[in-house]
Amino acid sequence: MNDALLAQGVPLVLGDVTGQIDTAWQGTIAAFAKNGVPQSKGRCAGVFPFTPTDPGWLYALAPAERPPAVTAQVPSPPQAQSGAWQFSPAPEVYGAAVEHAVEQLRSYETPLQKVVLARALDYRTAAPVDPMAVARRLGQDPHVTSYALPVPQIRSGKTADAQGDMRWLVGATPELLLDKKGAAVMSHPLAGSAPRSADPVEDRHRAEALLVSTKDLAEHRYVVEYIHDILAPYCHNLTRPQTPALQKTASMWHLGTRISGVLRDADLPCLALLGKLHPTPAVAGTPLRPALDLISRLEPEPRGFYAGTVGWLENERDGTWYVTLRCAMIEGCMARLHAGAGIVPDSTAAAEIAETQAKFIAMSDALGIDLTH
């Protein structure tokens, strides 16, 4: 763990948690869970990548007497940007990967039931992107938790500061992975999606169709069962509704199920439980191992922090962690956005291309990218 790679005073924002970084530590969820969080009193914010064996960051926040880094300002409307953007890979290549996955899923020889395949959108503009301004715009949607966290680049041990060598993970997630307060635990997985429509009648029609879509209900069920099975041994009471409910963001409908329980041991460290849960079939697939293998074969580049987990800890015991979705890694004048979709035997390339395109909209709108051109 290294606390010299990030200059003090760099701001971050994560829902209601805003502040300036005092100390940064690098490590995996498992390492922090095993060795403890160095400054375990008080609040830490953090971010971990999709691959659980890759390190992420935990940040101790400076004492609250300091002025908050992000004041409640009226968000400025996104500037129409003159930047260039391109999908990576091209939609046809992503479509071919979906078709390949569907073939695998339909084969009698595979244990695989679902795999989540993601694609990226690369954006380059003339002026540096302000991550805090993007987070404020994203935060206008009351159904998501917006975030902007620095993710230092480690270049020959040099300290990164807000102006220099810094990448920012910025996004607006609708998905709660784990909330732990003493003995009370909750997870609210999402899976199964439909794009919103500006026409209220069509919007309602899409929502109702999603609620009865066998393909989306199957995608959803895998995630709920997985999370339920992980939490069950730790809980003496774990409940969930039998059927999912609709959850919305400004641009998407999702199926969601709230799973709540009471832990046998209220003192269980939050990261110990988080390490068991991440990554779920909402971002990987099921069973986990073959899904991860197929993702590494079909996705051209590692996901990095997309589909990881972002959240905060209150001392070591409690915390709130989200799935790192609807996000971009911003570095100077460049941003890389990611979006993924759950692939099951009934999936089609065209529908999954459309779904991932719709999932880009939250971030592309906040960045001022016009995806219609």
Ligand SMILES: C=C(O[C@H]1C=CC=C(C(=O)O)[C@@H]1O)C(=O)O
């Ligand atoms: C993987 C993503 O979404 C997940 C969360 C909600 C719905 C999903 C779906 O319908 O596939 C995904 O599981 C993403 O937004 O990149």
